[in-house]
Amino acid sequence: LQAAAALARAGRSVAYVSGEEAADQVRLRARRLGLGDAPVQLASATSVRDILTTLRQGRGPDLLVIDSIQTMHSDMIEGAPGTVSQVRASAQELIRFAKKGGTALILVGHVTKDGTIAGPRVLEHMVDTVLSFEGERSHQYRILRAIKNRFGGTDEIGVFAMAEEGLTEVGNPSALFLTERDERIAGAAVFPALEGTRPVLVEIQALAVRLASGATPRRAVVGWDSGRLAMILAVLEARCGLSFSACEVYLNVAGGYRLQDPAADLAVAGALISALSERPVPKDAVLLGEIALSGEVRPVAHAALRLRESAKLGFSRALLPAASAKQAAGLTTSGFARLADLVDHMLGRD
Known part of the structure; x- marks a missing residue:
């Protein structure tokens, strides 16, 4: 709705058709977002025939938004709205109209619990671009990701924050996930994801709480x-001589961000070492590297890109695999071939 209003204010002809809400409901939401004065044509309909007949009576819009494709119904085929045959037939008619009239078409779609588009997979092949919004309800940020793009790459993202006035662009996404770093705090390490x-x-945060003898520690x-945390704790004990068996261990990624990158291993290990020893990680340092069961610290993909962004945000040091030390242009580096070397460095034993 915000994108449609912005294009309408720029002089483009925009039509927004909702199959889930009445036009007055969409209008109320537009007013709440401060978009009430945007010249967007609103309609509430589910019949593809009625929609296209109305649009053909005049000059076609520059942008047509259908919200959502699962609510549309084509009388050219039997079946209830949302079924595989109806979604396919409705999308075909709308795409044919858009291509013939030179209209940009946005089909809003439902997603399943695992994040895939509901309905037939062929729908993804019929369109030029597939975009998805990701984010947890409890957190303010949303990530716009391209799954398919015939006009460019799919490896770029847009980060937006959910505010009262709608989605706003986040120019520096790292600000969402980094806490104030005026003071050095034990158990916190920064990782360039x-x-x-x-x-x-x-920011990766760790806390180690020592328990009385005999108590069962939590993780x-x-x-x-959690499985990767258990692996790093085991490597720290077996290869580096640091025991967490008498400590409860808590690990958190700040800002509600979810990490799946094995390059975060070294940052997690650094936060754990810092939490156990009560020695803060330098606040101007970032950590990255993958840890093997042997205790080896392995290089990671795109290290130069990660470190370049870290330097832009004011970080001046990098703790990383020895093999990646030469990629840190503009940063003071400390390279480690083994995890035990990082332990010695952080505990002042090197």
């Missing part, structure tokens, strides 16, 4: 894989 080709710096993880 990668979304497509866009680096996003996130709690938010935003990361």
Whole structure:
């Protein structure tokens, strides 16, 4: 709706057809977002024949938004709206109209619980671009990701924040996931994650609580894989001599961000070492590297890109695999071939 209003204000002809809400409901939402004065043509309809007949009576719009394709119904085929045959037939008619009249067409679609488009897979092949919004309801940020794009790459993302006035662009996504770093705090480490080709710096927080002898320690993880945490704890004990067996361990990725990148291993290990020893990680440092069961610290993909973004955001040091040390242009680097070397460095034993 915000994109449609922006194009309408720029002089484009825009039609917004809702199959789920009445036109007055869409209008109320537009007013709440401060878009009430945008000259968008609103309609509430589910019949594809009625929609196309109305649009053909005049000059076709520059942009047509259908919200959503699962509510559309074509009388050329039997079946209830939302069925595979109806979604396919409705999309075909709308795409044919858009191609013939030179109209840009946006089909809003439902998604399943696992994030895939509901309905036939052929729908993805019929369109030029497939975009998806990702994000948790409890967090303010949304990531716009391209799954298919005939006009460019699919490895770029857009990051938006959900505010009262709608979605607003986030120019520096790292600001969402980094806490204030005026003071050095034990158990916090910064990791340059990668979304497509866009680096996003996130803060990994660890807490180690010593228990009385005989108590069973807990392991709690938010935003990361609990199995990978168990592996790193085992490597720290077996290869580096650090024991967490008498400690409860809590790990959190700040801002509700979810990490799946094995390059975060070294940052997690750094946060754990810092939490156990009560020695803060330098606040101007980032950590990245994959940890093997042997205790080896392995290089990661796109290290130069991650480090370049870190330097732009004011970080001046990098703790990383020894094999990647030469890629850190503009940063002071400390390279480690083994995890034990990082432990010695952080505990002042090197």
